[in-house]
Amino acid sequence: MATILDGKEAAKDIRRTVAEGVAVLKNAAGIVPGLAVVIVGEDPASVIYTRSKARAAKKCGMLDILRKLPEETTEAELLAVVAALNDDDRVHGILVQLPLPDAIDEERIVAAILPSKDADGFHPVNVGLLSLGQPASVPCTPRGILSLLDRHEIDVTGMEAVVLGRSNIVGKPMAALLTARNATVTICHSRTKDLAFHTRRADLLVSAMGRPEMITGEMVREGVVAVDVGINRREDGTLTGDLHYESVAAKAMAITPVPGGVGPMTIATLLGNVLELAQRSGGEG
Ligand code: GUN
Numbered sequence: 001m002a003t004i005l006d007g008k009e010a011a012k013d014i015r016r017t018v019a020e021g022v023a024v025l026k027n028a029a030g031i032v033p034g035l036a037v038v039i040v041g042e043d044p045a046s047v048i049y050t051r052s053k054a055r056a057a058k059k060c061g062m063l064d065i066l067r068k069l070p071e072e073t074t075e076a077e078l079l080a081v082v083a084a085l086n087d088d089d090r091v092h093g094i095l096v097q098l099p100l101p102d103a104i105d106e107e108r109i110v111a112a113i114l115p116s117k118d119a120d121g122f123h124p125v126n127v128g129l130l131s132l133g134q135p136a137s138v139p140c141t142p143r144g145i146l147s148l149l150d151r152h153e154i155d156v157t158g159m160e161a162v163v164l165g166r167s168n169i170v171g172k173p174m175a176a177l178l179t180a181r182n183a184t185v186t187i188c189h190s191r192t193k194d195l196a197f198h199t200r201r202a203d204l205l206v207s208a209m210g211r212p213e214m215i216t217g218e219m220v221r222e223g224v225v226a227v228d229v230g231i232n233r234r235e236d237g238t239l240t241g242d243l244h245y246e247s248v249a250a251k252a253m254a255i256t257p258v259p260g261g262v263g264p265m266t267i268a269t270l271l272g273n274v275l276e277l278a279q280r281s282g283g284e285g
Helices: 007-028 046-061 076-087 107-110 123-133 140-153 171-180 195-200 247-248 264-281
Strands: 034-040 063-069 093-096 162-163 184-190 204-209 223-227
Touching: 007 046, 007 140, 007 247, 007 264, 034 046, 034 076, 034 264, 046 063, 063 093, 063 184, 076 107, 076 140, 076 204, 123 140, 123 171, 140 264, 162 195, 171 184, 171 204, 184 223, 195 247, 223 247
Parallel strands: 034 063, 034 093, 162 184, 162 204, 204 223
Antiparallel strands: none
């Protein structure tokens, strides 16, 4: 029977610990950690994510600022919003929800966020530091996945780790973090020739493709640790991951459910990132 890697429970614990850290920082240094979340447009999923992120920040005692900008916002206007948040001493973490409307150059916006306020770890300076194995803001989803594995005492040292997807948000930073933890990492993507050849070799499989139930039990080895980052909507409206859950779980040593696996860890980790940024701003840590 596969161990279920329950992200909901783990996220609850992290949020409790962050709330305690927030209280300590307030009492000791008079600093209230502040998270600014910026959304441009009305993409339904992004609207829900940003609302959840701002609410979660507030719930653990942080200052939450949610800036909702219209779809027609220009790049110059968004750059001005980011600059104002960079200058705002109440704000320790800035998150601009992606994707942005086509008319806005995402890379320019991400690069405009101060690296010391980069709640997502997407700024090129933080990407570079992570790649060098130096302390940095680390993207929330991959960092949350490592926390979940740690909680279950799954040590990735020496494992064959196969990451499906090469996005800047998940795949690439996941590969960097696993390499730093001494796994042997393969990244697969849409042009990979024989996906099943790679997935069958994986001791740890992290799927972030956004392809519903693409990975079936016959594509994985007995004893795999299977982590599903995919959140896909079926035609009937229910959610499913990239993994065909029943058949993969039948062979896995451990598996994350969808929903309730990786998803809750992303927001909890974001809160942890913001607390760390606020601690550093006060000269701690
Ligand atoms: N879009 C999807 N995931 C994320 C995330 O973790 N951060 C931001 N800023 N945008 C996203």
